Amino acid sequence: MLKRIANYLKGKIASLMVKQAIIATAKKSLPFLIGSIFPIGFLVILIILIAGCLLSIIQVAKEKATAMPTMDVNWIISADGKTMIPAQYLPIYQKLGKEYGVPWNLLAAIHNVETSFGRNLNTSSAGAVGHVQFMPCNWLGWDYYKDKCDRLGDFLPSVHIDLTNPKNFHNGQAVDYNKDGKMDPNNILDSVAAAAKRLANDKKRTGKDWFDRGGPVWKYNPSDKYVTKVEKYFTLFASQRQTASPLSGQYGGSITSSSFSMPAKGRYTGRFGENRGDHIHAGIDIAAPIGTPMYAVADGIVTRSKTNPGGFGYYVVINHGSIGGKSVETWYGHMYPNTVLVKLRMRVSRGQKIAEVGNNGRSSGPHLHFEVHVNGKAVEPLNWIPKR
Ligand SMILES: [Zn+2]
Numbered sequence: 001m002l003k004r005i006a007n008y009l010k011g012k013i014a015s016l017m018v019k020q021a022i023i024a025t026a027k028k029s030l031p032f033l034i035g036s037i038f039p040i041g042f043l044v045i046l047i048i049l050i051a052g053c054l055l056s057i058i059q060v061a062k063e064k065a066t067a068m069p070t071m072d073v074n075w076i077i078s079a080d081g082k083t084m085i086p087a088q089y090l091p092i093y094q095k096l097g098k099e100y101g102v103p104w105n106l107l108a109a110i111h112n113v114e115t116s117f118g119r120n121l122n123t124s125s126a127g128a129v130g131h132v133q134f135m136p137c138n139w140l141g142w143d144y145y146k147d148k149c150d151r152l153g154d155f156l157p158s159v160h161i162d163l164t165n166p167k168n169f170h171n172g173q174a175v176d177y178n179k180d181g182k183m184d185p186n187n188i189l190d191s192v193a194a195a196a197k198r199l200a201n202d203k204k205r206t207g208k209d210w211f212d213r214g215g216p217v218w219k220y221n222p223s224d225k226y227v228t229k230v231e232k233y234f235t236l237f238a239s240q241r242q243t244a245s246p247l248s249g250q251y252g253g254s255i256t257s258s259s260f261s262m263p264a265k266g267r268y269t270g271r272f273g274e275n276r277g278d279h280i281h282a283g284i285d286i287a288a289p290i291g292t293p294m295y296a297v298a299d300g301i302v303t304r305s306k307t308n309p310g311g312f313g314y315y316v317v318i319n320h321g322s323i324g325g326k327s328v329e330t331w332y333g334h335m336y337p338n339t340v341l342v343k344l345r346m347r348v349s350r351g352q353k354i355a356e357v358g359n360n361g362r363s364s365g366p367h368l369h370f371e372v373h374v375n376g377k378a379v380e381p382l383n384w385i386p387k388r
Helices: 002-035 039-066 090-100 104-115 136-140 140-149 186-208 215-220 224-238
Strands: 070-072 075-077 084-086 243-246 254-256 268-271 284-287 293-295 300-307 313-321 325-334 351-356 367-374 375-377
Touching: 090 104, 104 186, 104 215, 104 224, 136 140, 186 215, 186 254, 215 224, 268 367, 300 325, 313 351, 325 351
Parallel strands: none
Antiparallel strands: 070 254, 075 084, 075 243, 268 284, 284 367, 293 351, 300 313, 313 325, 325 367, 367 375
16 A cells, blocks of 8 residues: 555656656747747657656556455355355355354355355346345235235236335345345345345244255255255355465455456467357467466466366466455466466466466467456456556
Protein backbone atom coordinates (compact mmCIF):
# COMPACT_ATOMS: atom_id res chain seq x y z
CA MET A 1 0.00 0.00 0.00
CA LEU A 2 2.75 2.38 1.06
CA LYS A 3 4.64 1.44 -2.06
CA ARG A 4 1.58 2.25 -4.15
CA ILE A 5 1.17 5.65 -2.52
CA ALA A 6 4.85 6.32 -3.04
CA ASN A 7 4.59 5.39 -6.73
CA TYR A 8 1.52 7.54 -7.10
CA LEU A 9 3.28 10.54 -5.52
CA LYS A 10 6.33 9.95 -7.70
CA GLY A 11 4.07 10.05 -10.76
CA LYS A 12 2.41 13.25 -9.57
CA ILE A 13 5.77 14.93 -8.89
CA ALA A 14 7.03 13.82 -12.30
CA SER A 15 4.04 15.32 -14.08
CA LEU A 16 4.35 18.53 -12.06
CA MET A 17 8.00 18.76 -13.05
CA VAL A 18 7.06 18.32 -16.68
CA LYS A 19 4.45 21.05 -16.38
CA GLN A 20 7.01 23.38 -14.85
CA ALA A 21 9.49 22.48 -17.56
CA ILE A 22 6.89 23.33 -20.20
CA ILE A 23 6.20 26.71 -18.58
CA ALA A 24 9.92 27.45 -18.19
CA THR A 25 10.64 26.46 -21.78
CA ALA A 26 7.71 28.52 -23.01
CA LYS A 27 9.01 31.56 -21.07
CA LYS A 28 12.53 31.10 -22.37
CA SER A 29 11.56 30.47 -25.96
CA LEU A 30 8.97 33.24 -26.15
CA PRO A 31 11.40 36.05 -27.12
CA PHE A 32 13.23 33.63 -29.32
CA LEU A 33 9.98 32.79 -31.08
CA ILE A 34 8.93 36.41 -31.43
CA GLY A 35 12.37 37.31 -32.78
CA SER A 36 12.48 34.74 -35.47
CA ILE A 37 10.06 31.90 -36.13
CA PHE A 38 12.60 29.16 -36.18
CA PRO A 39 11.41 25.62 -37.00
CA ILE A 40 13.74 24.09 -34.37
CA GLY A 41 12.07 26.12 -31.61
CA PHE A 42 8.69 24.81 -32.69
CA LEU A 43 9.99 21.26 -32.79
CA VAL A 44 11.35 21.48 -29.23
CA ILE A 45 8.04 22.85 -27.91
CA LEU A 46 6.10 20.18 -29.83
CA ILE A 47 8.23 17.39 -28.39
CA ILE A 48 7.79 18.74 -24.86
CA LEU A 49 4.02 19.03 -25.34
CA ILE A 50 3.76 15.46 -26.68
CA ALA A 51 5.88 14.16 -23.80
CA GLY A 52 3.61 15.95 -21.33
CA CYS A 53 0.52 14.42 -22.93
CA LEU A 54 2.03 10.94 -22.87
CA LEU A 55 2.97 11.30 -19.22
CA SER A 56 -0.54 12.28 -18.22
CA ILE A 57 -1.99 9.38 -20.26
CA ILE A 58 0.34 6.98 -18.43
CA GLN A 59 -0.76 8.55 -15.14
CA VAL A 60 -4.44 7.96 -15.92
CA ALA A 61 -3.71 4.37 -16.96
CA LYS A 62 -1.82 3.79 -13.71
CA GLU A 63 -4.72 5.11 -11.66
CA LYS A 64 -7.11 2.84 -13.54
CA ALA A 65 -4.86 -0.15 -12.87
CA THR A 66 -4.72 0.48 -9.13
CA ALA A 67 -8.51 0.84 -9.04
CA MET A 68 -8.90 -2.82 -10.12
CA PRO A 69 -10.32 -5.16 -7.48
CA THR A 70 -7.69 -7.00 -5.51
CA MET A 71 -7.48 -10.74 -5.60
CA ASP A 72 -7.81 -12.57 -2.33
CA VAL A 73 -5.55 -15.53 -2.86
CA ASN A 74 -6.88 -17.65 -0.08
CA TRP A 75 -8.47 -21.08 -0.14
CA ILE A 76 -9.47 -23.96 2.01
CA ILE A 77 -8.72 -27.19 0.24
CA SER A 78 -10.71 -30.40 0.72
CA ALA A 79 -8.99 -33.53 2.00
CA ASP A 80 -8.67 -35.03 -1.50
CA GLY A 81 -7.13 -31.79 -2.72
CA LYS A 82 -9.65 -31.53 -5.57
CA THR A 83 -12.14 -29.04 -4.18
CA MET A 84 -11.35 -25.59 -2.96
CA ILE A 85 -13.78 -23.77 -0.72
CA PRO A 86 -13.61 -20.07 -1.55
CA ALA A 87 -12.20 -18.56 1.61
CA GLN A 88 -14.59 -15.61 1.60
CA TYR A 89 -17.49 -18.03 2.18
CA LEU A 90 -15.98 -20.00 5.03
CA PRO A 91 -16.80 -17.46 7.77
CA ILE A 92 -20.35 -17.28 6.38
CA TYR A 93 -20.89 -21.05 6.68
CA GLN A 94 -19.39 -21.01 10.15
CA LYS A 95 -21.43 -18.08 11.43
CA LEU A 96 -24.73 -19.29 9.97
CA GLY A 97 -24.00 -22.89 10.96
CA LYS A 98 -23.50 -21.87 14.56
CA GLU A 99 -26.54 -19.65 14.58
CA TYR A 100 -28.94 -22.22 13.14
CA GLY A 101 -27.34 -25.33 14.63
CA VAL A 102 -26.13 -26.86 11.35
CA PRO A 103 -22.54 -28.07 10.76
CA TRP A 104 -20.67 -25.49 8.64
CA ASN A 105 -19.33 -28.21 6.36
CA LEU A 106 -22.87 -29.34 5.58
CA LEU A 107 -23.69 -25.82 4.35
CA ALA A 108 -20.46 -25.76 2.33
CA ALA A 109 -21.21 -29.21 0.86
CA ILE A 110 -24.72 -28.17 -0.23
CA HIS A 111 -23.43 -24.88 -1.68
CA ASN A 112 -20.83 -26.84 -3.65
CA VAL A 113 -23.19 -29.55 -4.93
CA GLU A 114 -25.97 -27.10 -5.81
CA THR A 115 -24.06 -24.37 -7.66
CA SER A 116 -20.36 -25.11 -7.28
CA PHE A 117 -20.05 -22.36 -4.63
CA GLY A 118 -22.20 -19.92 -6.54
CA ARG A 119 -20.21 -20.24 -9.77
CA ASN A 120 -23.34 -21.44 -11.51
CA LEU A 121 -26.31 -19.31 -10.51
CA ASN A 122 -28.34 -20.14 -13.61
CA THR A 123 -31.89 -21.22 -12.95
CA SER A 124 -32.09 -25.03 -13.02
CA SER A 125 -34.31 -26.90 -15.48
CA ALA A 126 -36.83 -27.42 -12.66
CA GLY A 127 -36.81 -23.67 -11.91
CA ALA A 128 -34.63 -23.64 -8.78
CA VAL A 129 -32.87 -20.35 -8.15
CA GLY A 130 -29.86 -18.91 -6.37
CA HIS A 131 -26.81 -20.11 -4.47
CA VAL A 132 -28.44 -23.14 -2.87
CA GLN A 133 -31.20 -23.67 -5.42
CA PHE A 134 -34.52 -22.97 -3.77
CA MET A 135 -37.73 -23.60 -5.66
CA PRO A 136 -39.51 -20.22 -6.00
CA CYS A 137 -42.72 -21.45 -4.33
CA ASN A 138 -40.74 -22.83 -1.39
CA TRP A 139 -38.94 -19.53 -1.13
CA LEU A 140 -42.10 -17.42 -0.82
CA GLY A 141 -44.66 -19.85 0.61
CA TRP A 142 -46.03 -22.84 -1.24
CA ASP A 143 -49.31 -23.09 0.70
CA TYR A 144 -50.22 -19.50 -0.03
CA TYR A 145 -49.35 -19.74 -3.74
CA LYS A 146 -50.63 -23.33 -4.21
CA ASP A 147 -52.75 -22.59 -7.28
CA LYS A 148 -49.96 -20.58 -8.92
CA CYS A 149 -47.27 -23.28 -8.60
CA ASP A 150 -46.39 -26.27 -10.73
CA ARG A 151 -45.78 -29.75 -9.36
CA LEU A 152 -42.09 -29.07 -8.63
CA GLY A 153 -42.58 -25.73 -6.92
CA ASP A 154 -41.89 -23.29 -9.72
CA PHE A 155 -44.42 -20.58 -10.51
CA LEU A 156 -46.58 -21.25 -13.56
CA PRO A 157 -45.30 -19.50 -16.70
CA SER A 158 -48.05 -16.91 -16.55
CA VAL A 159 -47.15 -15.89 -12.99
CA HIS A 160 -44.56 -13.16 -12.48
CA ILE A 161 -43.64 -12.54 -8.88
CA ASP A 162 -40.61 -10.72 -7.51
CA LEU A 163 -38.93 -13.32 -5.31
CA THR A 164 -36.91 -10.71 -3.46
CA ASN A 165 -39.81 -8.51 -2.32
CA PRO A 166 -40.78 -9.26 1.30
CA LYS A 167 -44.37 -8.13 0.44
CA ASN A 168 -44.69 -11.32 -1.63
CA PHE A 169 -43.46 -13.49 1.23
CA HIS A 170 -46.08 -15.70 2.85
CA ASN A 171 -44.53 -18.06 5.36
CA GLY A 172 -42.01 -19.51 2.92
CA GLN A 173 -38.38 -20.39 3.56
CA ALA A 174 -36.84 -17.11 2.41
CA VAL A 175 -34.68 -15.11 4.79
CA ASP A 176 -33.46 -11.52 4.60
CA TYR A 177 -30.37 -12.22 6.63
CA ASN A 178 -28.36 -9.21 5.52
CA LYS A 179 -31.33 -6.95 6.31
CA ASP A 180 -31.23 -5.03 3.05
CA GLY A 181 -35.00 -5.24 2.64
CA LYS A 182 -34.72 -7.97 0.02
CA MET A 183 -35.02 -11.74 0.31
CA ASP A 184 -32.58 -12.53 -2.41
CA PRO A 185 -31.84 -16.16 -3.33
CA ASN A 186 -28.83 -14.87 -5.28
CA ASN A 187 -27.41 -13.27 -2.14
CA ILE A 188 -25.02 -15.57 -0.34
CA LEU A 189 -26.19 -14.60 3.16
CA ASP A 190 -29.93 -14.72 2.46
CA SER A 191 -29.73 -18.02 0.60
CA VAL A 192 -27.38 -19.94 2.87
CA ALA A 193 -29.25 -18.67 5.94
CA ALA A 194 -32.49 -19.93 4.39
CA ALA A 195 -30.88 -23.33 3.73
CA ALA A 196 -29.53 -23.51 7.29
CA LYS A 197 -32.91 -22.59 8.74
CA ARG A 198 -34.66 -25.18 6.61
CA LEU A 199 -32.19 -27.96 7.43
CA ALA A 200 -32.40 -27.24 11.16
CA ASN A 201 -36.21 -27.21 11.05
CA ASP A 202 -36.34 -30.48 9.13
CA LYS A 203 -33.96 -32.08 11.61
CA LYS A 204 -36.21 -31.10 14.49
CA ARG A 205 -39.39 -32.01 12.64
CA THR A 206 -38.29 -35.42 11.37
CA GLY A 207 -36.12 -36.41 14.33
CA LYS A 208 -33.69 -37.93 11.82
CA ASP A 209 -29.99 -37.39 11.38
CA TRP A 210 -28.63 -35.16 8.58
CA PHE A 211 -28.09 -37.88 5.96
CA ASP A 212 -30.83 -40.35 6.95
CA ARG A 213 -33.40 -41.35 4.40
CA GLY A 214 -36.31 -38.94 4.91
CA GLY A 215 -33.99 -36.66 6.93
CA PRO A 216 -33.01 -33.01 6.36
CA VAL A 217 -30.63 -33.45 3.40
CA TRP A 218 -32.87 -36.02 1.75
CA LYS A 219 -35.78 -33.60 2.14
CA TYR A 220 -33.67 -30.89 0.50
CA ASN A 221 -33.50 -33.08 -2.59
CA PRO A 222 -35.12 -36.50 -2.26
CA SER A 223 -32.54 -38.50 -4.15
CA ASP A 224 -30.13 -41.04 -2.64
CA LYS A 225 -27.51 -39.98 -5.17
CA TYR A 226 -27.80 -36.38 -4.03
CA VAL A 227 -27.55 -37.29 -0.36
CA THR A 228 -24.45 -39.44 -1.01
CA LYS A 229 -22.80 -36.62 -2.91
CA VAL A 230 -23.47 -34.04 -0.21
CA GLU A 231 -22.22 -36.45 2.46
CA LYS A 232 -19.03 -37.01 0.46
CA TYR A 233 -18.17 -33.30 0.48
CA PHE A 234 -19.37 -32.95 4.07
CA THR A 235 -16.70 -35.49 5.05
CA LEU A 236 -14.00 -34.06 2.77
CA PHE A 237 -14.47 -30.51 4.03
CA ALA A 238 -14.47 -31.53 7.69
CA SER A 239 -11.02 -33.06 7.35
CA GLN A 240 -9.51 -30.57 4.95
CA ARG A 241 -5.80 -31.03 5.41
CA GLN A 242 -4.52 -27.80 4.06
CA THR A 243 -5.42 -24.27 4.85
CA ALA A 244 -3.82 -22.10 2.28
CA SER A 245 -2.90 -18.78 3.78
CA PRO A 246 -2.44 -15.79 1.50
CA LEU A 247 0.37 -16.67 -0.86
CA SER A 248 3.56 -14.77 -0.44
CA GLY A 249 4.45 -13.88 -3.95
CA GLN A 250 5.97 -10.61 -5.00
CA TYR A 251 2.56 -9.04 -4.50
CA GLY A 252 2.29 -10.16 -0.93
CA GLY A 253 -0.75 -12.29 -1.65
CA SER A 254 -2.77 -9.47 -3.10
CA ILE A 255 -2.63 -8.92 -6.83
CA THR A 256 -4.86 -7.23 -9.36
CA SER A 257 -6.26 -8.47 -12.64
CA SER A 258 -3.86 -6.14 -14.42
CA SER A 259 -0.78 -7.58 -12.80
CA PHE A 260 -0.58 -10.87 -14.69
CA SER A 261 2.83 -11.44 -16.23
CA MET A 262 3.52 -12.94 -19.68
CA PRO A 263 3.08 -16.72 -19.89
CA ALA A 264 5.77 -17.06 -22.60
CA LYS A 265 7.79 -15.03 -25.07
CA GLY A 266 6.63 -15.47 -28.63
CA ARG A 267 4.43 -14.37 -31.49
CA TYR A 268 0.63 -14.29 -31.23
CA THR A 269 -0.64 -16.66 -33.91
CA GLY A 270 -4.14 -17.48 -32.76
CA ARG A 271 -6.81 -15.17 -31.44
CA PHE A 272 -9.43 -15.73 -28.75
CA GLY A 273 -12.88 -16.48 -30.13
CA GLU A 274 -11.59 -17.52 -33.56
CA ASN A 275 -13.83 -19.95 -35.42
CA ARG A 276 -11.83 -23.15 -35.91
CA GLY A 277 -14.54 -25.04 -37.77
CA ASP A 278 -15.42 -27.61 -35.14
CA HIS A 279 -14.78 -25.33 -32.17
CA ILE A 280 -14.33 -21.74 -31.11
CA HIS A 281 -10.78 -21.00 -30.01
CA ALA A 282 -10.98 -20.49 -26.23
CA GLY A 283 -7.56 -18.93 -25.80
CA ILE A 284 -4.63 -17.37 -27.59
CA ASP A 285 -1.72 -19.11 -29.28
CA ILE A 286 1.81 -17.92 -28.64
CA ALA A 287 4.21 -19.43 -31.18
CA ALA A 288 7.72 -20.07 -29.87
CA PRO A 289 10.47 -22.64 -30.41
CA ILE A 290 10.19 -25.94 -28.57
CA GLY A 291 11.81 -25.60 -25.16
CA THR A 292 10.89 -21.92 -24.68
CA PRO A 293 10.17 -21.45 -20.96
CA MET A 294 6.56 -21.06 -19.87
CA TYR A 295 5.68 -19.16 -16.69
CA ALA A 296 2.79 -18.94 -14.22
CA VAL A 297 1.18 -15.53 -14.81
CA ALA A 298 0.20 -15.04 -11.15
CA ASP A 299 0.46 -16.72 -7.77
CA GLY A 300 -1.77 -19.74 -7.47
CA ILE A 301 -2.27 -23.44 -6.92
CA VAL A 302 -2.01 -26.12 -9.63
CA THR A 303 -5.43 -27.71 -9.88
CA ARG A 304 -4.82 -29.81 -12.98
CA SER A 305 -1.70 -31.24 -14.56
CA LYS A 306 -2.59 -33.98 -16.98
CA THR A 307 -2.40 -35.48 -20.43
CA ASN A 308 -5.05 -34.88 -23.11
CA PRO A 309 -3.71 -36.57 -26.28
CA GLY A 310 -6.50 -35.45 -28.68
CA GLY A 311 -6.39 -31.80 -27.65
CA PHE A 312 -3.97 -29.99 -25.36
CA GLY A 313 -1.37 -32.77 -25.44
CA TYR A 314 -0.34 -32.15 -21.86
CA TYR A 315 -1.83 -29.23 -19.96
CA VAL A 316 -1.69 -27.42 -16.64
CA VAL A 317 -4.40 -25.40 -14.90
CA ILE A 318 -3.54 -22.89 -12.17
CA ASN A 319 -6.20 -21.46 -9.86
CA HIS A 320 -5.38 -17.92 -8.76
CA GLY A 321 -8.10 -17.55 -6.15
CA SER A 322 -10.83 -15.03 -6.66
CA ILE A 323 -11.31 -11.52 -7.84
CA GLY A 324 -14.44 -9.96 -6.38
CA GLY A 325 -15.82 -13.41 -5.63
CA LYS A 326 -15.12 -14.75 -9.12
CA SER A 327 -12.75 -17.67 -9.44
CA VAL A 328 -9.82 -17.05 -11.83
CA GLU A 329 -7.82 -19.79 -13.57
CA THR A 330 -5.18 -19.90 -16.28
CA TRP A 331 -4.69 -22.83 -18.66
CA TYR A 332 -1.47 -23.78 -20.48
CA GLY A 333 -1.45 -26.39 -23.27
CA HIS A 334 0.53 -28.46 -25.81
CA MET A 335 3.49 -29.24 -23.57
CA TYR A 336 5.46 -32.48 -23.51
CA PRO A 337 5.00 -34.10 -20.09
CA ASN A 338 8.73 -34.41 -19.44
CA THR A 339 9.10 -30.60 -19.50
CA VAL A 340 6.37 -29.97 -16.91
CA LEU A 341 7.86 -28.88 -13.58
CA VAL A 342 4.68 -28.60 -11.49
CA LYS A 343 2.49 -31.19 -9.82
CA LEU A 344 -1.11 -31.19 -8.71
CA ARG A 345 -1.79 -29.03 -5.63
CA MET A 346 1.60 -27.37 -5.90
CA ARG A 347 1.78 -23.68 -5.11
CA VAL A 348 3.34 -21.52 -7.78
CA SER A 349 4.37 -17.89 -7.86
CA ARG A 350 4.00 -15.30 -10.57
CA GLY A 351 6.83 -15.69 -13.06
CA GLN A 352 7.76 -19.19 -11.92
CA LYS A 353 8.74 -21.52 -14.78
CA ILE A 354 6.14 -24.27 -15.00
CA ALA A 355 6.99 -26.03 -18.29
CA GLU A 356 8.40 -25.57 -21.80
CA VAL A 357 6.65 -24.81 -25.06
CA GLY A 358 5.84 -27.99 -26.99
CA ASN A 359 3.96 -29.25 -30.00
CA ASN A 360 2.01 -32.01 -28.31
CA GLY A 361 -1.62 -32.98 -28.97
CA ARG A 362 -3.77 -31.28 -31.58
CA SER A 363 -1.20 -28.70 -32.57
CA SER A 364 0.07 -27.55 -35.93
CA GLY A 365 3.39 -26.14 -34.74
CA PRO A 366 5.30 -25.38 -31.53
CA HIS A 367 3.23 -22.98 -29.45
CA LEU A 368 1.67 -22.29 -26.08
CA HIS A 369 -2.09 -22.37 -26.04
CA PHE A 370 -3.07 -20.04 -23.19
CA GLU A 371 -6.51 -19.50 -21.66
CA VAL A 372 -7.91 -17.36 -18.86
CA HIS A 373 -11.08 -18.59 -17.13
CA VAL A 374 -13.31 -16.46 -14.93
CA ASN A 375 -15.96 -18.40 -13.02
CA GLY A 376 -15.27 -21.38 -15.29
CA LYS A 377 -15.77 -19.44 -18.52
CA ALA A 378 -12.96 -18.69 -20.97
CA VAL A 379 -12.39 -14.96 -21.45
CA GLU A 380 -10.11 -12.83 -23.67
CA PRO A 381 -6.57 -13.43 -22.31
CA LEU A 382 -5.28 -10.21 -23.89
CA ASN A 383 -7.32 -8.28 -21.33
CA TRP A 384 -5.27 -9.91 -18.60
CA ILE A 385 -1.68 -10.15 -19.75
CA PRO A 386 0.55 -7.12 -20.31
CA LYS A 387 -0.10 -5.15 -23.50
CA ARG A 388 2.64 -4.99 -26.06
ZN1 LIG B 1 -4.76 -22.63 -29.34
